[in-house]
Amino acid sequence: MIPRYSRPDMVAIWEPQTKFRIWYEIEAHACDAQAALGVIPKANAEAVWKARDVTFDVTRIDEIEAVTKHDLIAFLTHLAEHIGSEEARFVHQGMTSSDVLDTTLNIQLVRASDLLLKGMDRVLDALKARAYEHKDTIRIGRSHGIHAEPTTMGLTFARFYAEMDRGRRRLLAARDEIRTGAISGAVGTFANIDPGVEAHVCEKLGLIPEPISTQVIPRDRHAMFFATLAVIASSIENIAIEIRHMQRTEVLEAEEFFSPGQKGSSAMPHKRNPVLSENLTGLARLVRMSVIPALENVALWHERDISHSSVERGIGPDTTITLDFALHRLAGLVEKLVIYPENCLKNMNKFKGLVMSQRVLLALTQAGVSREDSYRLVQRNAMKVWERGADFKTELLADAEVTAALSPAEIEEKFDLGYHTKHVDTIFARVFGK
Numbered sequence: 001m002i003p004r005y006s007r008p009d010m011v012a013i014w015e016p017q018t019k020f021r022i023w024y025e026i027e028a029h030a031c032d033a034q035a036a037l038g039v040i041p042k043a044n045a046e047a048v049w050k051a052r053d054v055t056f057d058v059t060r061i062d063e064i065e066a067v068t069k070h071d072l073i074a075f076l077t078h079l080a081e082h083i084g085s086e087e088a089r090f091v092h093q094g095m096t097s098s099d100v101l102d103t104t105l106n107i108q109l110v111r112a113s114d115l116l117l118k119g120m121d122r123v124l125d126a127l128k129a130r131a132y133e134h135k136d137t138i139r140i141g142r143s144h145g146i147h148a149e150p151t152t153m154g155l156t157f158a159r160f161y162a163e164m165d166r167g168r169r170r171l172l173a174a175r176d177e178i179r180t181g182a183i184s185g186a187v188g189t190f191a192n193i194d195p196g197v198e199a200h201v202c203e204k205l206g207l208i209p210e211p212i213s214t215q216v217i218p219r220d221r222h223a224m225f226f227a228t229l230a231v232i233a234s235s236i237e238n239i240a241i242e243i244r245h246m247q248r249t250e251v252l253e254a255e256e257f258f259s260p261g262q263k264g265s266s267a268m269p270h271k272r273n274p275v276l277s278e279n280l281t282g283l284a285r286l287v288r289m290s291v292i293p294a295l296e297n298v299a300l301w302h303e304r305d306i307s308h309s310s311v312e313r314g315i316g317p318d319t320t321i322t323l324d325f326a327l328h329r330l331a332g333l334v335e336k337l338v339i340y341p342e343n344c345l346k347n348m349n350k351f352k353g354l355v356m357s358q359r360v361l362l363a364l365t366q367a368g369v370s371r372e373d374s375y376r377l378v379q380r381n382a383m384k385v386w387e388r389g390a391d392f393k394t395e396l397l398a399d400a401e402v403t404a405a406l407s408p409a410e411i412e413e414k415f416d417l418g419y420h421t422k423h424v425d426t427i428f429a430r431v432f433g434k
Helices: 008-013 016-036 042-051 058-068 071-083 097-133 153-178 195-205 220-247 275-288 291-296 309-336 341-348 354-366 371-388 392-397 408-413 417-421 424-432
Strands: 138-143 146-152
Touching (some): 058 071, 097 195, 138 153, 146 354, 146 417, 291 309
């Protein structure tokens, strides 16, 4: 991923030096286990650890790979240059390349998950803070983009919190799903390596042994992982879309923080655009882009092929780096989002009480009017608001059929905003706990 949409901590997980360090640790721990089993001399296993403080030469490894056409063999050759060819004689004993490559990828994905969880925690903290800050800030709810009934800005943030909290739980499950390692040798039969080696390596590196690998760790695990990241990205976009809507000039119930010196347009100096939210929509598309390739990686030929390899070299870093950046961008956006309560109220009252139509409808049915007639009476007065800009309550009070069923006081009471917010605390308790 390009530096513009990257954070250093996540990028570091995917640096070649990090990858080679993990390769080294897998090989070293495997040698320890082999020595403990009496398969290789203890002195040779101990000699591998002479490279524990080595900074592996990426350029040198690339030079060797240019000849061998095999990245892991190139690394093992370079490792032997550091510890001696005789000492390195038993490195990779009974193992196959995928033992190292697949186990490394899963370690990287687990580490990436931990950073993503931190990003999600920041988003959740921001959403919760804004939810409580605006718990009672009335705004109009919309369906199909059209005014529906009153809600609160706090409930808007609360539902996004609940959605992201579900995403966090899914990510924890995905992290657990991907936290496996395999040191099972060619085609996964352990013919040339004891299962105890796998158990030892996994324990040292915080993984659990893959119950049954072929020559690779099953890719349904990875498909589930990347699908989970895509769902989280879609939740990010869901929040971003709402913010983009709220910042529209005709709405302006909220807007992104516009910093001193910031410019909105090269042509129009008046512009203050929702650029961060729009950027998040684009980043979400990039994250979701990994799902189909990850799903297609599940079906491999027999015990293995490498059709998945090139895909994962791309989507592993790109998807985690992009989502990590997006989470922190979203958190900052929510933390600094400017809310305009006066505009929220102004928008709700734009159609002069029209949004209380359901209350009047229900009151008429409770007063003995059939639902069909109640709907007809309410709608004919509502249409006057749409078409002529009339005041809904005034029209109802002037309608003889309506006042035959409801007194003026009863009609008046149906325009109380508090009616729509009486269960906000109940919803908050459900979302955030008591």
